Amino acid sequence: MNSSGKDKRESVAHRSFGTPRLMYLQGYGLAVFLVSAALGMSFLLERFHFRDVADPLFLIAIAITVWYAGIGPAILAVVLSGLADAYFFIEPRYSLYITRHDLAHFVIFILFASLLTGFAAVRRHIEDRKRSEEALRLSEAYLAEAERLSHIGTWAWNPVTGKNLYWSEEQFRIWGFDPQQGPPDIETGFQRIHPEDRNRVREEISQQRETSQTDFANDFRIVLPDGTVKYIHAVSHAVLDKTGGVIEYLGASVDVTERKRAEQELAGRLRQQAIVAELGQYALATPHLQVIMEKAVYLLADSLDVEYTKVLELLPDGRALRLRAGVDGKEGVVGSATVGADTNSQAGYTLLSAGPVIVEDLRREARFTGPPLLRDHGVVSGMSVIIGGGEQPWGVLGAHTSRRRDFTKDDIQFLQAVANIIAHGIQRERAEEERERLRQLEAELAHINRVSMMGELAASLAHEIKQPIAAAVTNAQACLRFLERNEPNIAKAHDAAAGMAGSATRAAEIIDRVRSLFGRNAPQREAVDLNEIIQDIVVLLKNEARRHSVSVNVELAENLPTVMGDHVQLQQVLMNLMLNGIEAMRDAPGELRIASRQDGESQVLISVSDTGAGLPAENLDRIFKAFFTTKPQGTGMGLAISRSIIESHGGRLWAESNSGRGAIFRFTLPQTAARA
Secondary structure (H helix, E strand, O other): OOHHHHHHHHHHHHOOOOOOOOOHHHHHHHHHHHHHHHHHHHHHHHHOOOOOOHHHHHHHHHHHHHHHHOHHHHHHHHHHHHHHHHHHOOOOOOOOOOOHHHHHHHHHHHHHHHHHHHHHHHHHHHHHHHHHHHHHHHHHHHHHHHHHHHOEEEEEEEOOOOEEEEEOHHHHHHHOOOHHHOOOOHHHHHHHEOHHHHHHHHHHHHHHHHOOOOEEEEEEEEEOOOOOEEEEEEEEEEEEOOOOOEEEEEEEEEEOHHHHHHHHHHHHHHHHHHHHHHHHHHHHHOOOHHHHHHHHHHHHHHHHOOOEEEEEEEOOOOOEEEEEEEEOOOOOOOOOOEEEOOOOOHHHHHHHHOOOEEEOOHHHOOOOOOOHHHHOOOOOEEEEEEEOOOOOOOEEEEEEEOOOOOOOHHHHHHHHHHHHHHHHHHHHHHHHHHHHHHHHHHHHHHHHHHHHHHHHOHHHHHHHHHHHHHHHHHHHHHHHHHHHOOOOOHHHHHHHHHHHHHHHHHHHHHHHHHHHHHOOOOOOEEEEOHHHHHHHHHHHHHHHHHHOOEEEEEEEOOOOOEEEEEHHHHHHHHHHHHHHHHHHOOOOOEEEEEEEEEEOOOEEEEEEEOOOOOOOHHHOOHHHOOOOOOOOOOOOOHHHHHHHHHHHOOOEEEEEEOOOOOEEEEEEEEEEEOOO
16 A cells, blocks of 8 residues: 555545535525625615626626536526626616617626636536546545455456456555566466465366356465465456356455464364363373373374474483483483483573473574484474472473474463373372372381280280190090000091091181281282171180180171271271270270171171270270370370271271270271172
8 A cells, every 4th residue: 555545544534525516406596596695785785885896796606606506507697697787787777678888798797707607617627527536546545445454355357368457456465466567467376376275276267167157266375475375265256248258357365364373273272172181181090190291292292283292301410301201202212311401401491491481493592502302303493381390390391393483372371281281190190109108108007016916915826726736636646545556446536536637727727817917918909708807806816805804795797798898907907996895804804795787778887895994085086096095005006007997998987985884996888799
């Protein structure tokens, strides 16, 4: 758009299209009015002794009429002025008779009035042409401005000569041609079309002309000399002659680049959001950090359309970063390649700047030097963000390409979102490692607790084992005597041997129970019969209870559903609760009662009660705290471990004061299935 056109647009609000034209009847009315006014003014001035003023006043009326109303009303004004002048002011007055003496005056007046009318008419015609030309120029300026604002260029093409007849200013701008050189030929225009679209557009135009279409449209890209790519929507219309032949084509080229880019950016954002959601769900379902990182770098490379994506982990010494995952890296470099964590690398600069870093052209980068990991790949553009790791950064996530690329704010936000997902995976892995460490500590404490219980039960267990062994020895001696007789008593020897085998089996069962209780095997969840565990523990504690004058009563529900749990851990809980009950009654005879029953439709309830000294109300919950104990020799860990085991099985353990003497401990566990 030239400067004069711009000036016209800026001043249009302050300009008119020239002298306003009057309606047809208004023009003739104006002629009558002005002549009448001139006549009246002449009479008035004569009263004040002004003579010969009528002619000038009539000429003024004629001039005004021709200027504002045109030639027709002006002729009427001349006729009316001539009649008024002859009738009212030429002697004899009040008569249309003109003497020879005044005829020359009248003719001169009429001629002068006619000349004035003709001159004014010519002048008006010139002004009308100027107004028309001005209006046309303004219209062209408006059209050019409208085309510029709407990015629409117009053109006309003659199919007979094959020449472009007309290109608008915006058409030149869109296609990148110089208006001073005129419209290019059709083949030169085709060369501006993107190579991937050129043949398709030729074929579409050829098909449209063969089918005699008069209106058609095409969508394609053009490439300007500076490499700029534009998206064009072209529409055209065929102008036909009377025989139906095409005279010319009129059309418009709409630059839809901004709309296309907006659509692509929106589609890109939606795709990136979908990838973030997909990766987030994958990270939640996958506990392995390395797998998450490898999937993240491939999704990033595909979404951002870059050749290289990398996850770099900051090493403990803080001096370098190690490549943990990457796309299109050299074989064998993942897990071993490192870059410096100082300002000589983009990753190091990212850590020090504590924010995203975008590189438009690494070859011109002044903030840092490109490390070999990037230079070897010929990287030109890239971006990087920090992967959080709690108080200190864990590492850097980067995306790079060998092409010149302007990364957007949306790209940075997308990269940061992926980095946050990786950071979440890191935190989850650390939390899992901490949980595993705590599980190991808890297992060690539980084992120590079981070993301490074994020390407390050593005498009772020795007595329990000694009884079947002694019985086995007695049966063995009897068997030998029956066999050493002159007439061996085979039947009696057989019975003695069977008794010996039974006693040995009982001793082995006791030893197996002890070994299962105090082993250090990894926890294994399986269907467990709590009634069976209770019966096994009662056998182990029988002598300990007898030693303290404690009677043991067992009330087990029939067909008690099994629970899903670790057999050894549940043995430990029951052993701990039953031993605590026995120890609570060591100063006076008492009763230990163990009961099992189904609690509702989905739980099993176990209770262990004693008739000992009981528990103060303020200690009912404190006794489950680690290192809290009411026993002089206690460690304060047994009940804390027991509650931890029950809760890890999805149950609950609590204590209550007994209705009479002593205390009662209860725990619930979710059942698995009813027993057959």
